[in-house]
Amino acid sequence: MGYVLSSEGFSKALHELGGSYRLYAPVRKEGEGRFTDVDVVRYDFVHEAGEIELSTKSDYAFKEILTPLSETLFFFTEQSVKDADKDTSPVIIFVRSCDLHAVKRLDQIYLANGKAEDWFYRRIRDSVRFALIGCSESCENGFCVSMKTNRADEGYMFSVDEDGGKFYVDVKDDEAAKIFAAHAESSQPVTARYVTENDTDVNVPENVPNSIYKSDIWDEYTQRCINCGRCNFVCPTCTCYTMQDVYYTDNGRVGERRRVGASCMVDGYTNVAGGGQYRKTNGERMRFKVLHKVWDFRRRFGYDMCVGCGRCDDVCPEYISFANCVNKLDAAIKEAGNDE
Ligand code: SF4
Ligand code: SF4
Known part of the structure; x- marks a missing residue:
C-alpha cells in the first residue's frame, strides 16, 4: 500500500x-x-x-x-539479584x-x-x-x-x-x-528509493588465505591508527562489550553490573590473565577488525558483517579508510594468487 x-x-x-x-x-x-x-x-x-x-x-x-553504550543489567546485594527496569x-x-x-x-x-x-x-x-x-x-x-x-x-x-x-x-x-x-x-504504488551506485566501490574477497595474516598490508595501520576506537563506536554492526561491576559500598557486597561497549581497536581489549595480550600493534587490531567484518563472520553465518555504511571512514581522525583497506586486502590476495 x-x-x-x-x-x-x-x-x-x-x-x-x-x-x-x-x-x-x-x-x-x-x-x-x-x-x-x-x-x-x-x-x-x-x-x-x-x-x-x-x-x-x-x-x-x-x-x-x-x-546502549552503558547499560545496567541488574543490581545485587549479598542475598539477592534484581534485574534493572x-x-x-x-x-x-x-x-x-x-x-x-x-x-x-x-x-x-x-x-x-x-x-x-x-x-x-x-x-x-x-x-x-x-x-x-x-x-x-x-x-x-x-x-x-x-x-x-x-x-x-x-x-x-x-x-x-x-x-x-x-x-x-x-x-x-x-x-x-x-x-x-x-x-x-x-x-499509489510506492517503492522506497535506493541507490544503485556509490562513489566508493569495495571488492570483497571471496576467500581469504591464512597467509594474509602475515602480509605487510597491515603494517601501515600500526603507524597511522591511534587506537581511539571511534570506528567501532559508530559502527552499526559492532557488538563487543565488556562487563563492569560497580560497588556502592566499601565492603563490595552491594552494587550493579553494567554492560559497557568495547572496542577491538583500543588497548586492553585482548588482555588476558597472566599479563598476556594477543594483538599488541594497531596493525594487528586493524587486521582483526577487517577480517571479522568481511570474512570470519561470513564463514560462520554465510554473509558479511559490514553493511557498507561508511561511518568508520567518516569518523576516523587519522583518515584511515576501511573501504580502502578491504580493497588492499583483495588486491594482496589476488597478487599472492598470481605469484603461486
Ligand atoms: S577511528 Fe581510525 S584511528 Fe581510531 S581506532 Fe579506528 S582506525 Fe584507528
Ligand atoms: S562501513 Fe562497515 S565496518 Fe564501517 S561502520 Fe559501516 S558497517 Fe561498520
Whole structure:
C-alpha cells in the first residue's frame, strides 16, 4: 500500500503513530559536532515529523537503543539479584537501508550465536519496529552497493521519501496503513528509493588465505591508527562489550553490573590473565577488525558483517579508510594468487 501525503498530512500521521509508539530517529543537533559550529546527526526520541533528519546519514548508528553504550543489567546485594527496569514500550526506529540490514547482524550475534538468546537484548528487541528512510543519493563514503545492502524490501512498517514537499510512503503494516490512508492526498504504488551506485566501490574477497595474516598490508595501520576506537563506536554492526561491576559500598557486597561497549581497536581489549595480550600493534587490531567484518563472520553465518555504511571512514581522525583497506586486502590476495 502506497500513499502520498502533504507535509501536514505526514506530520499528523506521525503524531497519531506517536500515540502508540515512541519515535526514535536521526536528529540534527546544531553546533554539537566535533568542531566549533559543526552539527552532528545522531539518534534521539522525536515528537514531531519536522524533527527527523531525512536527508543526511546519521553520524552515529541507531544501535544505542538496542545496545546502549552503558547499560545496567541488574543490581545485587549479598542475598539477592534484581534485574534493572527497562522501558519496553513500543518504539519505531527510523533507519536507512544499510542500517536495516545491520539489524540482522545484531540479531545474529545477540539472538543466534550460541545456545541461548541474550535475554537483555531480547526484551528490548521485541518492542522495536522499523521505518525505512529512502536514499535518493549515495552518502559520502558509503559502499552499500558493494555490500548488497543498498535496498531493503522487507523488515519495516513503512518507508518514507520526501520529494518536492510531498511524502511518499510504502506501508507494510495494516495499523499504520489506516493512519496514513486517513491523512493521505492520494494512494499509489510506492517503492522506497535506493541507490544503485556509490562513489566508493569495495571488492570483497571471496576467500581469504591464512597467509594474509602475515602480509605487510597491515603494517601501515600500526603507524597511522591511534587506537581511539571511534570506528567501532559508530559502527552499526559492532557488538563487543565488556562487563563492569560497580560497588556502592566499601565492603563490595552491594552494587550493579553494567554492560559497557568495547572496542577491538583500543588497548586492553585482548588482555588476558597472566599479563598476556594477543594483538599488541594497531596493525594487528586493524587486521582483526577487517577480517571479522568481511570474512570470519561470513564463514560462520554465510554473509558479511559490514553493511557498507561508511561511518568508520567518516569518523576516523587519522583518515584511515576501511573501504580502502578491504580493497588492499583483495588486491594482496589476488597478487599472492598470481605469484603461486
Ligand atoms: S577511528 Fe581510525 S584511528 Fe581510531 S581506532 Fe579506528 S582506525 Fe584507528
Ligand atoms: S565496518 Fe564501517 S562501513 Fe562497515 S558497517 Fe561498520 S561502520 Fe559501516
